[in-house]
Amino acid sequence: MLVLASRRSCLQVIFLLLWLCPLIAYAVEVKHAEMALVGQAFVLSADLDYQLNGKAKAALQSGVPLYWDIKIKVEQQREYLWDKTIAEKTIRFRVQYNALLNVYRVRNENSGNSYSFSTLAAALNLMSTLRNYSIMAVDAIQPDKNYMAAIKIKLDRDALPLPLRPVAYTDSQWYLFSDWYVWPLKK
Amino acid sequence: MAFEKIKPPVSLSIVILFGLIMLSLQLMSSSTQASSELSAMYSWLLLANVLGSVVLLGLVGANIYSLLRELKKRAAGSRLTTRMVSLFVVLSLVPAAIVFYFSMQFLHQGIDSWFNVEIDRAMEDALELSQASLEQRMRWNLKQTQQLAEKLQSAEENLPESVVALELETLRENVNASEITLFSRQGRIIVSSSSNPSDILPSLPDENVWLQVRKNGEFMSMSPVRDDSLMVRVMVTVKTDEEQYLQALFRVPVRITDLADSVEFAFARYQEMHFLRDSLKLSFSLVLSLVLLMSLLAAIWVAFISIRNIVAPVKELVKGTQAVASGQYDQQLPVIAQDDLGFLVESFNDMTHRLSLARDETRMAGLEVENQRAYLETILANLTAGVISFDAQYRVRTANQAAYRIFHIPVSHIIGQTFLEIAEGYSELVEPLKAVQRFLEQTDDIWQHRLAFLGPNGRQELLCRGTPLFSQEGVRVGAVVVFDDVTDLIQAQKNAAWGEVARRLAHEIKNPLTPIQLSAERLRHKLTAKLDAGDVDILQRSTQTIVQQVEAMKEMVDDFSEYAKPSKKQAVDINLPQLIQEVLALYALQSGTRFKLSHEDAQLTVNGDPVSIRQILHNLIKNALEAIDGKGLIEINLKRVQKNNADFIEIALYDDGPGIKEEQIEKIFEPYVTTKARGTGLGLAIVKKIIEEHGGAIWVDINRKLGAGFIIQLPAV
Numbered sequence: 032m033l034v035l036a037s038r039r040s041c042l043q044v045i046f047l048l049l050w051l052c053p054l055i056a057y058a059v060e061v062k063h064a065e066m067a068l069v070g071q072a073f074v075l076s077a078d079l080d081y082q083l084n085g086k087a088k089a090a091l092q093s094g095v096p097l098y099w100d101i102k103i104k105v106e107q108q109r110e111y112l113w114d115k116t117i118a119e120k121t122i123r124f125r126v127q128y129n130a131l132l133n134v135y136r137v138r139n140e141n142s143g144n145s146y147s148f149s150t151l152a153a154a155l156n157l158m159s160t161l162r163n164y165s166i167m168a169v170d171a172i173q174p175d176k177n178y179m180a181a182i183k184i185k186l187d188r189d190a191l192p193l194p195l196r197p198v199a200y201t202d203s204q205w206y207l208f209s210d211w212y213v214w215p216l217k218k
Numbered sequence: 219m220a221f222e223k224i225k226p227p228v229s230l231s232i233v234i235l236f237g238l239i240m241l242s243l244q245l246m247s248s249s250t251q252a253s254s255e256l257s258a259m260y261s262w263l264l265l266a267n268v269l270g271s272v273v274l275l276g277l278v279g280a281n282i283y284s285l286l287r288e289l290k291k292r293a294a295g296s297r298l299t300t301r302m303v304s305l306f307v308v309l310s311l312v313p314a315a316i317v318f319y320f321s322m323q324f325l326h327q328g329i330d331s332w333f334n335v336e337i338d339r340a341m342e343d344a345l346e347l348s349q350a351s352l353e354q355r356m357r358w359n360l361k362q363t364q365q366l367a368e369k370l371q372s373a374e375e376n377l378p379e380s381v382v383a384l385e386l387e388t389l390r391e392n393v394n395a396s397e398i399t400l401f402s403r404q405g406r407i408i409v410s411s412s413s414n415p416s417d418i419l420p421s422l423p424d425e426n427v428w429l430q431v432r433k434n435g436e437f438m439s440m441s442p443v444r445d446d447s448l449m450v451r452v453m454v455t456v457k458t459d460e461e462q463y464l465q466a467l468f469r470v471p472v473r474i475t476d477l478a479d480s481v482e483f484a485f486a487r488y489q490e491m492h493f494l495r496d497s498l499k500l501s502f503s504l505v506l507s508l509v510l511l512m513s514l515l516a517a518i519w520v521a522f523i524s525i526r527n528i529v530a531p532v533k534e535l536v537k538g539t540q541a542v543a544s545g546q547y548d549q550q551l552p553v554i555a556q557d558d559l560g561f562l563v564e565s566f567n568d569m570t571h572r573l574s575l576a577r578d579e580t581r582m583a584g585l586e587v588e589n590q591r592a593y594l595e596t597i598l599a600n601l602t603a604g605v606i607s608f609d610a611q612y613r614v615r616t617a618n619q620a621a622y623r624i625f626h627i628p629v630s631h632i633i634g635q636t637f638l639e640i641a642e643g644y645s646e647l648v649e650p651l652k653a654v655q656r657f658l659e660q661t662d663d664i665w666q667h668r669l670a671f672l673g674p675n676g677r678q679e680l681l682c683r684g685t686p687l688f689s690q691e692g693v694r695v696g697a698v699v700v701f702d703d704v705t706d707l708i709q710a711q712k713n714a715a716w717g718e719v720a721r722r723l724a725h726e727i728k729n730p731l732t733p734i735q736l737s738a739e740r741l742r743h744k745l746t747a748k749l750d751a752g753d754v755d756i757l758q759r760s761t762q763t764i765v766q767q768v769e770a771m772k773e774m775v776d777d778f779s780e781y782a783k784p785s786k787k788q789a790v791d792i793n794l795p796q797l798i799q800e801v802l803a804l805y806a807l808q809s810g811t812r813f814k815l816s817h818e819d820a821q822l823t824v825n826g827d828p829v830s831i832r833q834i835l836h837n838l839i840k841n842a843l844e845a846i847d848g849k850g851l852i853e854i855n856l857k858r859v860q861k862n863n864a865d866f867i868e869i870a871l872y873d874d875g876p877g878i879k880e881e882q883i884e885k886i887f888e889p890y891v892t893t894k895a896r897g898t899g900l901g902l903a904i905v906k907k908i909i910e911e912h913g914g915a916i917w918v919d920i921n922r923k924l925g926a927g928f929i930i931q932l933p934a935v
Contacts, residue, residue: 093493094486130489131348131482132440147441149426192490193260194497197504200261 058082059184061212066105066180068169073216075103075164079184079209081155086204087186090195091135091151096127098140098190099158101182103166105216108177117178118167123187124158178216184209232520239516242267243509267508274515281522294540295533299525306521310514318510325502333492341488348481355470356438356450362393363452363466364436370400370464371456383409390466396449397421397467403460423465427453431463440470448475531559538566547574604701607687610694612636612658624680624701646671650680657684658697668704672884672920679705713907716889720778728775731768738764777900781889781907791935792831794822794856794867801835802854810849817856822867823935830908837901838871838928845875845926858934865934866914874925883918 064077101122106114123140135154138145148154172178186207188199199205246263288296366389373385390398390411399410399420410420430437437453448470456462531554538549549570551563598605604621614632622629632640637651650669657665666683684699742761746754795817802813842852855870887906909916919927
């Protein structure tokens with residue numbers, strides 16, 4: 032009786048998830064990513080796509096800075112153990128609207144470089160095209176093992192202004208992140 | 219007990235709990251200050267507080283659930299707990315709700331008051347002013363650059379390229395630009411001048427700039443540079459033969475930059491706040507609600523614990539009282555606190571202690587009475603006299619075993635019945651019981667009465683003494699009657715009297731008989747010769763008569779002396795069947811009489827004088843022979859019986875003669891009672907005397923319908 036009940040509730044949860052799935056359409060996505068060996072290091076090139084919805088745009092227009100984390104991970108696949116993380120890197124961008132100059136400023140938090148754009152599209156374009164980011168040295172991997180690389184973009188909700196956070200955590204419009212984009216690493 | 223010691227006191231855990239709640243709430247409220255370092259932890263703190271609330275809610279819910287279950291089961295103390303908890307919840311909820319409502323009002327109004335139309339407009343105006351000021355500056359720089367371009371145009375037409383470079387340096391210093399660069403039509407750098415000699419490569423315009431310059435012939439923009447200062451970038455077309463472009467970079471003075479930054483910062487902050495207005499209200503309301511919810515829940519939970527502690531002794535008391543009501547007097551409750559309730563519990567313990575003492579005493583007394591009663595009953599049961607008690611309606615209340623032995627009626631048959639009802643089943647008891655009933659009903663004093671009836675063991679003589687019972691108010695509540703079986707006593711008295719008579723007869727009568735006989739014989743002897751034949755004949759007959767009668771008298775006196783003397787002279791073990799066979803052998807030749815002896819295989823031995831036993835048998839057989847007139851059947855049965863815990867040998871002797879008349883049965887064993895023409899009437903009296911001297915009994919078998927029957931019981935060996 033109990034087993035039946037739990038099985039039924041399990042099914043209900045699955046149906047609910049299936050029904051919810053279309054709602055979680057990724058607002059951000061990784062279109063393409065690859066890692067190439069340049070000299071003695073692996074460098075990343077990726078094309079990303081940001082689709083900001085009304086709420087995020089309104090917040091940006093009101094001067095709220097948005098922080099984006101682009102996470103890159105390289106894992107060694109192992110047969111019997113869990114995968115081992117070889118390299119992990121986060122590229123962090125800040126986008127903020129400057130009302131005085133009417134420009135969108137993008138700042139790479141890793142390098143400290145900042146760029147100004149008169150349109151939002153241009154600003155997002157800068158963050159969309161990643162070229163030649165050095166991820167790891169060539170000797171970090173061994174030729175006879177299998178490796179997978181993965182990339183993901185995510186809006187850092189914890190960096191939002193405090194009053195906005197409870198809303199951001201409960202409103203699906205603020206669920207701005209992509210799925211993990213995974214591809215095998217070619218040596 | 220050990221657990222009690224290890225367990226921290228409830229009050230301490232409550233203090234710790236409240237401390238934790240206060241700490242987490244304080245942290246959360248601190249983190250709402252934007253400057254706070256806890257800001258990063260805000261989400262976690264919020265989650266922790268929500269979880270805490272859920273846990274508290276669970277605790278309170280569990281308490282309510284268990285309370286409801288107790289209520290349903292009508293458990294002790296549950297109603298009191300419910301009332302106290304409800305009271306507490308109402309008392310705490312109402313003020314909290316009022317405070318909450320007004321706090322929310324103030325909060326919303328306070329946040330709304332930050333924003334109004336004037337400030338809105340002022341902020342926008344300030345921004346516009348700054349923008350206008352900066353734009354003016356840019357236009358001024360553009361104008362300067364355009365003039366520069368014109369100068370350069372004329373210079374280029376006349377001077378070689380190397381001189382142009384020097385000229386550019388001068389021009390740059392004139393307009394106070396930080397950098398001036400001349401680009402070819404293709405975007406190649408022709409010549410550049412910078413205020414900072416270390417800048418080897420000039421700042422290059424991006425595609426957007428080129429696009430605008432080629433389209434409009436000029437471009438100006440302001441953008442921040444690395445060290446937070448503002449830079450104006452101006453680019454114009456130099457209209458030489460081959461089109462060239464001049465780019466000039468002007469640094470905005472620090473003071474203006476600062477002012478612009480300040481306006482920008484304030485405006486951005488204000489815009490942000492404006493945007494976050496609703497979120498701000500929401501998050502403050504959330505924090506306030508959480509604070510209230512957690513405090514309320516914690517307070518209710520603590521209230522549950524404290525109320526349970528308060529109610530615990532009451533609960534115990536209720537349980538204890540129920541136990542006492544159901545008869546368990548040895549209830550002792552633990553005294554938890556030295557307060558009023560503790561005093562109550564102590565008093566309860568005292569009460570139950572005394573109750574149990576009283577109960578024990580009563581029980582002991584009851585036991586004592588019961589023992590006494592049982593003792594009396596045992597004595598009564600083992601009395602040889604029958605004791606029967608009656609109630610006010612003269613129905614039998616109790617009767618002892620001796621009563622059964624006397625009346626031969628089972629005790630269970632007589633309890634609850636009157637004597638008249640008992641007598642209906644036993645015809646021989648009708649008269650005596652009626653007499654007793656009469657005494658019971660009529661006599662108000664102690665009475666005594668003798669009665670006789672024919673029991674299964676022969677005639678029984680009873681002496682009964684009755685005492686009416688009165689209650690303390692003098693009402694007759696019944697009576698008690700004691701029956702004594704005096705059959706043996708009366709028999710012994712009779713026997714003694716007869717013995718005395720016999721002894722005297724023998725002594726007084728036998729002595730003169732011999733002289734009478736001798737005198738008669740002497741008369742005959744002396745006078746026979748002297749008298750004539752006629753007289754002699756008379757003499758002869760007379761003396762003959764005298765001698766015969768004297769002989770008869772002698773015989774009679776011998777019988778008496780026989781009756782008077784003790785019969786049990788030499789006691790030996792006698793095998794009864796063998797002895798009876800020997801006696802019967804003497805009568806075997808009697809024609810026309812049949813003897814039938816039957817006996818069981820058990821040992822049929824009695825202790826007694828063989829001569830006396832033989833005499834009994836002879837007497838009885840002679841009687842029987844006379845009764846059947848020498849023709850018929852004489853039957854003797856032998857068996858071993860048990861009576862009054864003793865073994866007896868029963869000899870039953872039957873004949874098929876005319877039987878004994880009913881009126882003779884009662885007196886047949888008394889001397890001088892006979893149905894025969896001849897005989898002294900002492901035969902059966904002697905039999906009875908011998909048997910009684912041997913400890914046995916003889917009676918007429920009244921159940922025998924054919925002929926006469928005697929039953930003898932002698933103690934077995």
